[in-house]
Amino acid sequence: MRYPEFHYQWAWELQSSREALWPLISDTNHFNRDAGIPEVHDVRTPGEDLDNARRHLRFSVFGVPVEWEEEPFEWVRPSRFTVMRRYMAGPIASMRSCAELIPQPGGGTRLVYQVWALPRNPLGMLAIPLQIGLLSRRNFGATFQRYDRMARMGQAVRQHPAEVHFAPGGRMRLAELGKALVAKGQPAALVDRLTGLLEHGDDMAVAHMRPYVLADGWGEPRRAVLELFLWATRLGLVDFQWELLCPLCRGVKQSGQSLRDVQPQVHCEVCRIDFTVNFDRSVELTFQPNSAVRPIDVGEYCIGGPQVTPHIVAQQLLPPAVERTLALPLEPGRYRLRTLALRGGQLFTVEPGGVAEMTLCASDDGWPEGETRLNMAPVLRLRNESTHEQLFVFEHMAWSDQAVTAAEVTSLQLFRDLFANEALRPDAQISVGSLTVLFTDLRDSTRLYRQIGDAVAFGHVMSHFDVLREAIAAEDGALVKTIGDAVMAVFRRPMAALQAILKAQQTLAAHSAGTSSLVLKAGIHHGPCIAVTLNDRLDYFGSTVNIAARVQNLSVGGDVVMTSAVHDDPEVQQWLSAQGRTILSEPFEATLKGLEDQFHLWRLNPVTR
16 A cells, blocks of 8 residues: 655744854754754674665664665755655655755845655554654754854854763863863863863764864864863873774774774775875874763764765765756865766866856766866756766865874874874884975084083083974974984974974074084975884884985085975975075085985075174
8 A cells, every 4th residue: 555645844044144054954963863863873784885875774763663775965065955765664665854045135044844754554654743743843943943043153062961971070070180281281261161161062072072173163273272182181181082084085984092093904885995094184183081081972863964074065866867957156176076986086176267057977988087167156967877876976175174184293292292102003104195304413413522521412412402392392393203413303394394493503503602512404305204103103204204314414514405395385485585685595406325316405504694
C-alpha cells in the first residue's frame, strides 16, 4: 500500500542578516542537537569508502530503531541547503528537508523551512504529524529564534549551562589554574575569557577550541590567545590535540594527543584518496578541557552538513544528463570545480570584470585545461555529461588563516620551551611547507677562549645564546638547536629572521663594548623543509637547511648573507627600500660546498657612522 506524502512549510522572520545566520543554521550537527534530534551513529563498515559521500546512519526514537541512507547535502552558500534520506527501517520511507534564507528589503532574513516525508506504514502516518508537524516545528522555531539572538549579539560560542558537568573538584581547579595563568604573566582579561568559556561553553563548543577563531571573536591578538592556550596546556587546564585534515574536503580524518600519533599517510573515505600529511596544511592544533577539570562527551547529531566544509561554496548531486543553474555570490580569489568521481577539476579566478554566465560540464573525458575568469556574482549552469552520477563541488582554494598549523606552532620558541618532548615518531618524515632557516656562529670563538680563559669565554658564549633566544622569540621564531657555538633557528617569514639576527648582532655589539667582542656570522635561506625527530627533539632537514648552513659559512661576521629567496621576498624588499643608506646590500655569486650550482647571494651590512 502506498501512503500519501506529507509536506510542511514553515517560515520565520528573523532580524539578522543571512550571512550572520548561515554559520549557525548550516552547522547541522549543532542544530540537530539543539533542536532535540537524537545522536546518530555511522553504521558503515570501518575502512569502507563512501559512494558520492552517501552515509549509512542510525538512531533510535522512543526506543524505535531508525536506519537510513543519507545523500550528500546540497547547498549554495549562504542561501539554502537540502538533504535527502531514504530509510531502511522505521516508520518513514523517505524524507527531504530544505532550508532557504531570503534577505528582506528592509533588513533581516526570512527563513523558509520545508519537509517532505513519505510514511512506510500506519505508524508513519501517526508519527510524521506528531514528530515532524508538531514537535519539530516547535523545536526548530525555538532554535532558529535563539540563533537569531546569538547573531544579533555577536555570540559565536553556544552556551548550555545546564549541560556543563565538571569533574569532582573541577570548578576549584579551574579557579586555581586561572590564577596560575595570571601568575605566569598571562593577561587577566584573557584568562577570564578562557575560564568563562570552559565554565559556560557547551561540550561541542569546547571540544575543538581553535585559538585564532576565538581571538577574532574576542577582538584580541591571535598570538596572545595562542600563547594563553599553550600555557594553559602546560599547567593542565586544557589538553591539545593534533587533527589531520584531508587536503580536498578538509575534514578531520584522524586526531592524536601527541605528534608521535601523527601518521605520514592517511586515507579519506569521502574523497577516496590517500594523502601525505604535511605540517603546513594537514595538521591543525586544537584544544579541549583537561578531564580533571571538565570531562566532555561529544556525540554526533549530523555528519555531513555545509558547515563541515565551509570552504565549499556550492555542492550539488546531479544524475547523468541533468543540468542545474546556480547563482553564486563569490569573494575574489581562486576557485575550483570538481566532482568526487572524476580526476582533476576546472580552475577559476574570481575578480571584477570576469565572465558573468557560464556552462560547466563534467564528462568522462575530463576537465578543460586553463583557468577562467569569473565575476563576483556569476550564474553557472552545471551539466553532468558523464555516464555516472556526479557530486559537483565548487570550492574556494584559499585555506583559512584561522587554523593554528603544526608548521606554525612548532616554529614558535614558546612551544619548544613548554613542550620540548613533543616530537614525531622516530621513522616519520613530514613536510612542514616553507620555512626561513637561520644559522649563526661566533667568529673566532677559539681565539676568544684562548685570550680570556675557558670559564669566562664559556660564560660569554652562554650569554650570547640568551641574546639569540630572546631576539628569535621576539620575532615568533624558534631556536631549534645549538651546535657548539652555532645556532639553528626557524621562522615562518624571511623578514622575521632578518630582524631577529640584526637585533641580536646589535645587542651583542653593545654588550661587548670595552671587552673582547662577540661577533656573529649569519646566513639565511627560505624554502621547503622536512620535520624529523633527532635526539628526541623535533628537528628539520632537507636542502633548505643545508643551504642555510653553507650560506652562513660565507659570512665574515657582523654581516648577514642571504639567498635570493630571502632577498626577493616582498616584505624584505619593502624593508630594504625603507632603510636607505643605513643598510648596505651587496650582491655576489658563490658555489656552496657540496652543491654544484652557482647561488645568487646578498651580503647585508649595517652602515656605521
